[in-house]
Amino acid sequence: MRQIPHGTSLRTGEAWAIAFTYFTVAITVSLVHSTAGTPTWVIIAATLLVNSATATLAYAAVTAAGGSVVAGIAGGWLTSTRFGVLAAALAPRLWPQRWKRSLAAFSAFDPNIALANREEEDENVRRVYVAMSLWLVLPWWLGASIGAVLGDLVSDPKALGMDAMFPALFIAIIRPQLITQRARLIAFSGAAIALGLVEILPGGLPFLVAALPALLALRGSESENS
């Protein structure tokens, strides 16, 4: 098996699988934004500047479900808290210079951090992080631009079933996280709370109230441990 960069444990096959996934998902995400009425150039700018599918998708989902712009932004910010946590976990193994880590922060995603963290030598952690960030971000930007241009050509998104793509994509993203009993409990309670509140609370609020099971579950687990 070839290794890229040489001497690290990152395999060419892994890099291609991630590149392909991000490329295809980026096309889908742009189509979803396009059907929500976002102009082509704004989609491309959002891809390059926000550099997170879940943040822009959460915003679009909250506002499409009747939430306000402020609630949509809060939803987008909240879904990207994990990048900060992942970045903090990898930071001690990256460059000591703060400006280098500030640049690296822009492409803090899940798979590149996970693969970089697998290396034993700190030098290889940096090489894999840089290589994997490029393997991920470039296909991501390319796919998103293609999707944004194609979106203009789609005339009736609902007839093509495109309103089902959002939730399907999210289920595929959530699935690998549902490995523990606690994660499943938090996930399904969050969904149930949102559905229970959607007709009662003004748009956007059900999403934020749905974050409560995560906090309560951890409170419960802390009292178990102590």
Added chain:
Amino acid sequence: MLTWGVVAVLAVGVYGQRALGMALINPARISHRSRQVLAMVPLSILCAVTALQTFSTQGALVLDARVAGIAAAAALTWKRTPMFVVVIVAATVTAAIRLI
């Protein structure tokens, strides 16, 4: 619908959180408990978003063709089908039911 203003605000907020974790905070000072809470919050929110996008439109509960498409997608996801296939199947099943 995204606008230029929303893109700017989202970009600042998302990069801010990444930079906070990567460059500003001393990683040794984040407690284990804070990490656990932060790791679980996105899961709750994503599930809430998924549920509302499946069963509601504009703040009202609705059952329509997309529920079948999303159920098919969920079944495929559990069989570890690639993400792109899952999304395409969701759209195809939904479109087919609307066509009938």
